[in-house]
Amino acid sequence: xxxxxAPGRDxxxxxxxxxxxxxxxxxxxxxxTLSFLFAVGATVFEFLLADVLGIDFDVADHPVAATVAxxxxxxxxxxxxxxxxxxxxxxxVLGLRVVRSDGSELDPGHAxxxxxxxxxxxxxxxxxxxxxxxxxxxxxxxxxxxDTAVVYAWDARAARLRILARAPVGGGEPxxxxxxxxxxx
Amino acid sequence: MDDxxxxxxxxxxxxxxxxxxxxxxxxxxxxxxxxxxxxxxVDAVDVNEVVGRVDIxxxxxxxxxxxxxxxxxxQALIxxxxxxxLLARVDLNQVLERVDxxxxxxxxxxNxVLERVDxxxxxxxxxxNQVLERVDxxAVVRRVDLDxxxxxxxxxxxxxxxxxxxxxxxxELGSVVARSTAGVIGGxxxxxxxxxxxxxxxxxxxxxxxxxxxxxxxxxxxxxxxxSASPASEAVTP
Numbered sequence: 523x524x525x526x527x528a529p530g531r532d533x534x535x536x537x538x539x540x541x542x543x544x545x546x547x548x549x550x551x552x553x554x555t556l557s558f559l560f561a562v563g564a565t566v567f568e569f570l571l572a573d574v575l576g577i578d579f580d581v582a583d584h585p586v587a588a589t590v591a592x593x594x595x596x597x598x599x600x601x602x603x604x605x606x607x608x609x610x611x612x613x614x615v616l617g618l619r620v621v622r623s624d625g626s627e628l629d630p631g632h633a634x635x636x637x638x639x640x641x642x643x644x645x646x647x648x649x650x651x652x653x654x655x656x657x658x659x660x661x662x663x664x665x666x667x668x669d670t671a672v673v674y675a676w677d678a679r680a681a682r683l684r685i686l687a688r689a690p691v692g693g694g695e696p697x698x699x700x701x702x703x704x705x706x707x
Numbered sequence: 708m709d710d711x712x713x714x715x716x717x718x719x720x721x722x723x724x725x726x727x728x729x730x731x732x733x734x735x736x737x738x739x740x741x742x743x744x745x746x747x748x749v750d751a752v753d754v755n756e757v758v759g760r761v762d763i764x765x766x767x768x769x770x771x772x773x774x775x776x777x778x779x780x781x782q783a784l785i786x787x788x789x790x791x792x793l794l795a796r797v798d799l800n801q802v803l804e805r806v807d808x809x810x811x812x813x814x815x816x817x818n819x820v821l822e823r824v825d826x827x828x829x830x831x832x833x834x835x836n837q838v839l840e841r842v843d844x845x846a847v848v849r850r851v852d853l854d855x856x857x858x859x860x861x862x863x864x865x866x867x868x869x870x871x872x873x874x875x876x877x878x879e880l881g882s883v884v885a886r887s888t889a890g891v892i893g894g895x896x897x898x899x900x901x902x903x904x905x906x907x908x909x910x911x912x913x914x915x916x917x918x919x920x921x922x923x924x925x926x927x928x929x930x931x932x933x934x935s936a937s938p939a940s941e942a943v944t945p
Binding site: 531532543558622623655656659676678685 | 893905918928
């Protein structure tokens, strides 16, 4: 796997459209986190109802309420951090950021629209997500509707320095260890 | 002295013969005196004194040098001069000491001289190493305005030539960076992100091949981010 790692390349790609793999992994992380937190929340809620109020409540017995709760929770989970920083937890882990199509910062309105139309991408066997592969700007259906884009945006410079610092002398990136580069031709 | 035929009488003929004989005798006497006396006179004359009493300046003033020179074939004169020998007999240092170089230079059209000089040939004949050996580099450096010099240096361009990667790898700075910013999780994230980008590009290359696009084409980016060319964590700057 490390054959795919190249800190110098990552530095150059900051601000460019993110690809399908990183976005998929980010979404998986978000889904797992979302589900885990919802499950924890539901358990805590059941525990509080049972222990504090003495009401025997099982979320599984109320699928509609559970679905509504999950929908609301999902909206909040995605929309709030997107509006605040342009990142969800999963995209932060992968170093992604949602921006407006011109590169400007995402505002709460467009963040909300993006989250609301997100389920549309699942229609027709995930055709909306397939656009990430086909579209030159790697924009999914929710991006096209909300006028947004996903870009690589992490501190690649610091990451590069960290990787180089761990690497043995002479084992860094291609280009040798000479402290002075050859003059540009 | 001419005894040619005439119509004079015998008395005139006899008188002419007398005068002629006298004159002939006088000529002989004069010649005799000149040949006997002149050397003695010449020996008696101090030529140097005579020359010393002559006002040469006035003589020279009366000579039309232009006229004289116009009648001289200078080229032929020069051809007959052995310049090497002449120069060998000249003490150039003494000559140069008597020359007012400033006046000489003031009368020289330097531009015209330089136009006639083949600088390349001149430089080719100069031993630069020898010249530099005679140069007091310290004195030159002392006269250099380093501030002015540094103002002309494009530091950014110099830094661009510095291989920061190698610098960090070869110094303690690398370990400082590693200790200050990275833990196990940070290192894992760096690797995960970098591998993710690599997989993105790998997949995109194949998609581009299927769609008959340029497989090596890098992904584009939003106008404001890619045009700014300042990759950092805070890439989003409206």
